[in-house]
Amino acid sequence: MTISPLLIVEDLRVAFASRDGGSVEAVRGVSFTLGRERLGIVGESGSGKSQTGRAILGLSAPESRVSAKRLEFSGIDLLTCPPQQRRALRGGRMAMVLQDPKFSLNPVMTLGAQIVETLRAHRRVSSKEATARALAALESVRIDDPARVFKLYPHEVSGGMGQRAMIAMMLIAEPDLLIADEPTSALDVTVQLQVLSILDALVQERGMGLILVSHDLRLVSSFCDRILVMYAGRVVEELAAGGLAHAQHPYTRGLMACLPQLGASTHPLATLERQPAWAL
Amino acid sequence: MNSNSNPALGLDVRQLRVVYDGFTAVADTSFCVLPGESFGIVGESGSGKSTVLRAICGLAPKAAGTVQLVGGDGSAVSAAQPAPGSQAFSRRVQMVFQDPYASLHPRQTVDRLLAEPLAIHGIADAETRIERALDEVGLGQGFRFRYPHQLSGGQRQRIAIARALILEPQILLLDEPTSALDASVQAEVLNLLEDLRQRRHLTFIMVSHDLAVVTHLCERLLVMQRGQSVELLAAADLAARRVSQPYTLSLMQAASGFRR
Numbered sequence A: 001m002t003i004s005p006l007l008i009v010e011d012l013r014v015a016f017a018s019r020d021g022g023s024v025e026a027v028r029g030v031s032f033t034l035g036r037e038r039l040g041i042v043g044e045s046g047s048g049k050s051q052t053g054r055a056i057l058g059l060s061a062p063e064s065r066v067s068a069k070r071l072e073f074s075g076i077d078l079l080t081c082p083p084q085q086r087r088a089l090r091g092g093r094m095a096m097v098l099q100d101p102k103f104s105l106n107p108v109m110t111l112g113a114q115i116v117e118t119l120r121a122h123r124r125v126s127s128k129e130a131t132a133r134a135l136a137a138l139e140s141v142r143i144d145d146p147a148r149v150f151k152l153y154p155h156e157v158s159g160g161m162g163q164r165a166m167i168a169m170m171l172i173a174e175p176d177l178l179i180a181d182e183p184t185s186a187l188d189v190t191v192q193l194q195v196l197s198i199l200d201a202l203v204q205e206r207g208m209g210l211i212l213v214s215h216d217l218r219l220v221s222s223f224c225d226r227i228l229v230m231y232a233g234r235v236v237e238e239l240a241a242g243g244l245a246h247a248q249h250p251y252t253r254g255l256m257a258c259l260p261q262l263g264a265s266t267h268p269l270a271t272l273e274r275q276p277a278w279a280l
Numbered sequence B: 001m002n003s004n005s006n007p008a009l010g011l012d013v014r015q016l017r018v019v020y021d022g023f024t025a026v027a028d029t030s031f032c033v034l035p036g037e038s039f040g041i042v043g044e045s046g047s048g049k050s051t052v053l054r055a056i057c058g059l060a061p062k063a064a065g066t067v068q069l070v071g072g073d074g075s076a077v078s079a080a081q082p083a084p085g086s087q088a089f090s091r092r093v094q095m096v097f098q099d100p101y102a103s104l105h106p107r108q109t110v111d112r113l114l115a116e117p118l119a120i121h122g123i124a125d126a127e128t129r130i131e132r133a134l135d136e137v138g139l140g141q142g143f144r145f146r147y148p149h150q151l152s153g154g155q156r157q158r159i160a161i162a163r164a165l166i167l168e169p170q171i172l173l174l175d176e177p178t179s180a181l182d183a184s185v186q187a188e189v190l191n192l193l194e195d196l197r198q199r200r201h202l203t204f205i206m207v208s209h210d211l212a213v214v215t216h217l218c219e220r221l222l223v224m225q226r227g228q229s230v231e232l233l234a235a236a237d238l239a240a241r242r243v244s245q246p247y248t249l250s251l252m253q254a255a256s257g258f259r260r
Helices: A049-057 A083-089 A111-122 A127-140 A146-150 A159-171 A189-206 A217-223 A250-257 B049-056 B087-092 B110-120 B126-136 B153-165 B183-200 B211-217 B235-239 B246-255
Strands: A007-017 A023-034 A038-042 A065-067 A070-073 A094-097 A177-181 A209-214 A226-231 A234-240 B010-020 B023-033 B038-042 B064-070 B093-096 B171-175 B203-208 B220-225 B228-234
Touching: A007 A049, A023 A049, A023 A226, A023 A234, A038 A049, A038 A217, A049 A070, A049 A094, A049 A177, A049 A209, A094 A159, A111 A127, A111 A146, A111 A159, A127 A146, A127 A159, A159 A189, A177 A189, A189 A209, A189 A217, A189 B246, A209 A217, A217 A226, A217 A250, A226 A250, A234 A250, A250 B183, B010 B049, B010 B203, B023 B049, B023 B064, B023 B220, B023 B228, B038 B049, B038 B211, B049 B171, B049 B203, B087 B093, B093 B153, B110 B126, B110 B153, B126 B153, B153 B183, B183 B211, B203 B211, B211 B235, B211 B246, B220 B235, B220 B246, B228 B235, B228 B246
Parallel strands: A038 A209, A038 A226, A094 A177, A177 A209, B038 B203, B038 B220, B093 B171, B171 B203
Antiparallel strands: A007 A023, A007 A065, A007 A070, A226 A234, B010 B023, B010 B064, B220 B228
């Protein structure tokens, strides 16, 4: 734990222009601070969880309007800093792992070349050293034969392997903050846990801050130190690890109830009655 | 209603083998689904679970083995066995696919999507059947002339279910019907499927990677790994953790969340 938090978000809003000339707010006043910990952001599609992650990194769509009272990353004001500085931060000190390795890796570059490119964009290293570090990074995400995977193209590897390569790429510049947007949803349950344990080790060994964005309440609650539950662009509830059973908000409780559980027979399953008041 | 005029059917799959260019996707898998039963197939990607479904309805080439419709006592139906993929077969066996964003024609209205199977099978009362199908999946007539892009994921999957049911089949093949949906929508679709099964005496074969979903909907299940069947067990045994194979156990552990 550091004295000052790594990331301060206060009243973050992301708005998109709608067709009738008005605007729709996808994120409506999200506030949180992040230390060197694992924070989970959970919500269903359309809750604004991914847009929150993207706004922090400065990857919101060009037509969106991002505003906040405060958006600070280790003392740097992200709202007013020049685009050049923002670009240097992105991939260097803060990085993002995206959902589907099939769509977010460059299909015409080998995995190795992509990792080397990321490193050399942020650190002044010789190409020989960059290659060596890329191989080491692939090894650190538990790829058995890094030299072989280094030369492969994204379409030649499985989803789990592609996701590991992406994590290697995002971590090679040794960021202080990693935002993982549904890093495991495209993967099998058994591979999911492997990828999570890689992330977990990196948080513990390197003292990195991690924001895990996911729709999977159960997975996030077993992994993160703290969970924010989002609904309709707002944080409706904040929970401590393992505090899922003590959730107060009817949305969180409804979300838990509608999951079928091994060993518990609930026929029919509870469905979620959405209250308009939750979205206010 | 035809639900009572057609007796429930089951399915007997014996020594099924599917080979693609020398790669064996499914190796000698056998199982028997009794009429009215709900049967699950679980496994990770590449285990061949979806390929089994595709081979049953004739979408994947069968290298060896037989797929037979069976009657009440588990014996093959006496009438001529329709070949998988033939019209007579698809009249009885219909499939719902995984991704409702990819399985509906983007430029056809719901009305046309639902009319197509009726036209192929030369069924006359399209009007009433479409209306009834929409009501049955809980959407109503307001959705009839919409395009898929005007529907949410859950609504699309309901349309896909309506399209499968409009021919009044006795067997429904479900390939990960809820894995592309949010948890709350998944609960609604699972409830719908269960309700339809009871009302129409349907036989389900459902493929999923989610053990909790399969044990919720199915009575018996088959665990597959790398094209081989690993274990055949009752859902109640799985729920009570009475499993014998280490692979099944590792799937169960993975489903219970992350452990440090």
